[in-house]
Amino acid sequence: MPTAEVAIDLKEHPIMLTLQDSISGNGFHARITMSGRTLMRQEDGKWWMYGVRPAGIAASGGNIEDAFLRFRSKYKEILFDIAQESRTFEDFASQVDRFFNESDADNEDERLWESALASIRTGACQPPTPFANLPRRAPEAYPSFIKIERVDAEAKDVRLMPSENVSDSYAYSFPKAA
């Protein structure tokens, strides 16, 4: 089958993203860095970005960039809400960790993410047009994780250096280079 036809048939798109936030809480300040997974597809005439890790989040937009920006904004607002309801840094860290790692009950989006990646690898196809300009990353090289650090005056063993800064980004999942 020609490569272009494989690309056109792909309905689910496996996306990887990296975000970093600085969150004030009740008596603490935290830095949260995460490498996550989302699934993008078109539904009802819009692009939807559905969380895989973290799973419990969704956002839509007229194009993929708009969907990502809304997803990014909602992610930060969830961190704000968790901070609002956490009495201590430890409580905050526990709840953020749960939010990030709690999978969907049916695991449907995670299965579709893995299936989409397998389809890309089988077909050796290029990302379809809306994703053509996104960077490409191999999931094996960017495993999902979340790091929650206390960075206020009571912080211990935390690195406060410019090299710790992480830009927001999202990328199309792609096979690992041979």
Added chain:
Amino acid sequence: MSASVPYADVLRMLEGCAKGHDIRRTTHGRRVEHGGKVYLDLPKYDDIEIGHIRKMIRHLGIEKDCARRFNCY
């Protein structure tokens, strides 16, 4: 145009399909807990895009056939 569902219908679906659930407002949205799972991302608006509701249903493990009876999936 993305389809939306009135919040009142979402509440009826939760009553009918997610017995024992807990739902409450947060500063930026709504928090829904059911079956040991917590969904923190239900929008706070009166009309909610169905994609958000579909995701909540998948996350909380609500029966999709039940949700369809309330036009929520």
